[in-house]
Amino acid sequence: MAYQLYYWPTIQGRGEFVRLVLEEAAADYVDVARLPAADGGGAPAILRVLRETPGVAPFAPPILRDGALTLAQTANICAYLAENHALVADDRAARVHANQLQLTVTDLVAEVHDTHHPLSTGLYYEDQRAAAVERAKGFREERMPKYLGYFERQLHDDHLLSTFSYVDLSLFQVLRGLEYAFPRAFARVTRETPKLVALGERVAARPRIAAYLASPRRIAFNEQGIFRRYPELDDG
Amino acid sequence: MAYQLYYWPTIQGRGEFVRLVLEEAAADYVDVARLPAADGGGAPAILRVLRETPGVAPFAPPILRDGALTLAQTANICAYLAENHALVADDRAARVHANQLQLTVTDLVAEVHDTHHPLSTGLYYEDQRAAAVERAKGFREERMPKYLGYFERQLHDDHLLSTFSYVDLSLFQVLRGLEYAFPRAFARVTRETPKLVALGERVAARPRIAAYLASPRRIAFNEQGIFRRYPELDDG
Incomplete structure (x- = not known):
């Protein structure tokens, strides 16, 4: 089914x-x-x-x-x-480490959400923009380099774990999202994370992912999602 | 070992x-x-x-x-x-549902943290107090009732899942923390969640937990942790 x-x-x-x-x-x-x-x-x-x-x-x-x-x-x-679907190795340590990395992705995504909604999910962005500008600054200057630097150091091989896994897919999505939302900060930070950039390109080139990205099933980024492009939240 | x-x-x-x-x-x-x-x-x-x-x-x-x-x-x-340690039932659906509930606890805990650090983890509370007052208001009036109401509805029996599990322990900790940080709001919201209050009391009475809480191993709540008592963030 x-x-x-x-x-x-x-x-x-x-x-x-x-x-x-x-x-x-x-x-x-x-x-x-x-x-x-x-x-x-x-x-x-x-x-x-x-x-x-x-x-x-x-x-x-x-x-x-x-x-x-x-x-x-x-x-x-x-x-x-x-x-x-065998997108994580079938042993307990691999599953535990995959989940650990995935939950770190989860934390990063929550912080991205809070760059545009620092005060309340119940308020419009426009009604919390001043706080968002301040929160986004800390995110771009401290948190984004910290997270991406961490994941860069975890890339020992061609993937985060000893085999390709769902965490690589999620990290690809984070990279695409950060690039969409903060194009200038992303370009600056990823100069220090070449292995991570290469991982993103490898995932995008996987046949099923490439086909998906080119299909109408892939919704475009927009300003109702988590990764939103508000120029005032990016590097000046 | x-x-x-x-x-x-x-x-x-x-x-x-x-x-x-x-x-x-x-x-x-x-x-x-x-x-x-x-x-x-x-x-x-x-x-x-x-x-x-x-x-x-x-x-x-x-x-x-x-x-x-x-x-x-x-x-x-x-x-x-x-x-x-058999603190979750040994079947896949139970483990998946325990993890689902635990990750919802995780989300709640992150929102509690952000009530006192809405702008940056790198700034002192005192330097983001005005934003904290606003964020905490939304947390107390919307998010806390939503989360606690959700967990109340999940309590079909004496615990969240069909057997006692680690999620019950975590929910106990959340209840103690919210009561410490927001005593007035907690009293108001938990008038609507009697089963949750009873769960917290049952967990506290478990022999090993009761012994732990009475021991020097249990650190007291304080204003360096996640649950902090700042009167200006509680109900007026």
Whole structure:
């Protein structure tokens, strides 16, 4: 039976980390909320799953259904799919280290989100822009170099772990997102992380990922997602 | 061989979620940074592990060493220990759902941290107090009721999953932390979450947890940790 992914239909957002794993696995899946409303799609499909999941319910999308199992939390879904589709090595230490790196990606993504929403997710960006300018400065000057420098040092070979894994896919997505949101800061910081840049290019060239990126299934970055291009938040 | 935990020695912080699992498991462990400096303790012990771990290195503490394996990220360490000590049921769906709930706890904890550091982790609280007051308002009025209401609805029985698990320990810690940091808001919000309050009391009464809480191993909450009591951030 096909996996069912539930995520906001007009943004990459956190769902994109899941989509990349599904695409690299060539898994059979339905991106439910992107179906026409007449076919059960749209945001109401997500709200139904949030409200009506029996047992352990999700707090927020992305949400994956695999038969009778409904699971949530991006890093949790990615690890689950990776185990099913050999996108992580089949030993405990590798799984634990993959999850460790993925949760560090998760922390980085949360910090990116807070560059444009430092005060409240309930306020518009325009109503917290001054605070965003300050938060983004610290992110660009301290946090982004710290995170990317860390991942650069973890690249011993052609990937983060001893084999290609879902963490490489997520890091590719982070690189694309940072480049979109902070083009000037990204160019500056990645001068120091050549192995990371090369990793991103290798992932983009993987046949299934290249086909996905060229397809209409890949939503363009935009200013409703996590990675948003607001020039005032980038290097001056 | 004893586990080695590396975490800041003067705060509960994220390390406390790990300490609670180790204590409930009655595991043999050394809280390395709390040893005297002459015995290899103190913050330098943590910095050494960050710098000198071969293979996949941690980005930040808490860090656990189990023989040759060094792992990091709070939720990852908790899940690892829980599998070793039967603090999560031994089936895949239970592990996936435990991790899902634990990562939702992780998100909540990150939002609590940002109530006192909304602009930058590199600035003192006093230098971002105005932004903190605004962020904390949204946290108390929207996010805290949303998270605690969610966990209340997940409590079908005496615990979050079908058996007692490490997630119950983490939720206990969140409840204690929120009560410390936001006593007035906590009293208001938990009037609507009686099952959650009862869960916290049951966890505190577990013999090993009760013994731990009464011991000098339990560090008191303070204003260097994640849960900080700043009256101006609580309900007026």
